[in-house]
Amino acid sequence: MAAGATDELSLVFHALADPTRRAILSRLSSGEATAGELAEPFAISRPAVSQHLSVLESAGLIDRNARAQWRTCTIRTEPLDEVSAWIDEHRALWTERFELLDERLRDLKQKQQEQDNPQND
């Protein structure tokens, strides 16, 4: 399925399709952290956390910054902007269709009322 998709948006959606990775991003939303700090709340191994961080980094959702003694991670929100744009576009199209349908129903209803109750003034 999605395993082969390597376009930017697919990588972002794939990275977000895991509760641990989303929890890591939530943690980073409130400030940078080291891999050790990020691993703490989860009952998973450090290598597993590293792998999650690699997936997030490939999607451009985090930056790993080499510091003097440790590496910290920071969130990057640009890919979230793209996801948002995609979602908004599709919701908008769909809402537009509903509104058109709604308008057509209103028109029909009005015509029906005019037929039922003709008034010429």
Added chain:
Amino acid sequence: MAAGATDELSLVFHALADPTRRAILSRLSSGEATAGELAEPFAISRPAVSQHLSVLESAGLIDRNARAQWRTCTIRTEPLDEVSAWIDEHRALWTERFELLDERLRDLKQKQQEQDNPQND
């Protein structure tokens, strides 16, 4: 990685992590279609399209409606609302952090200016 995640939001993100599935949703944004109509623009087999439709249906992103002779697919936007809410929340937190940082920098700058150029009136 994401293979084991079965929570609702992970299923939605996983479903969106494929360009063909996103193209199918784009097509459905402009109106319902049958599986055959959805398969047309893609150089993939009908079973592959069916599998994509199953992934989208599991994520709640489409409805498959049994009609007299054929089944049509319609888009559902409720899961997109959830994705949107998640994204907005994380962008907001991050923007807030930047604004706080910005405010602190402005304060520091102002104090620096007051020190460099003291005026008591």
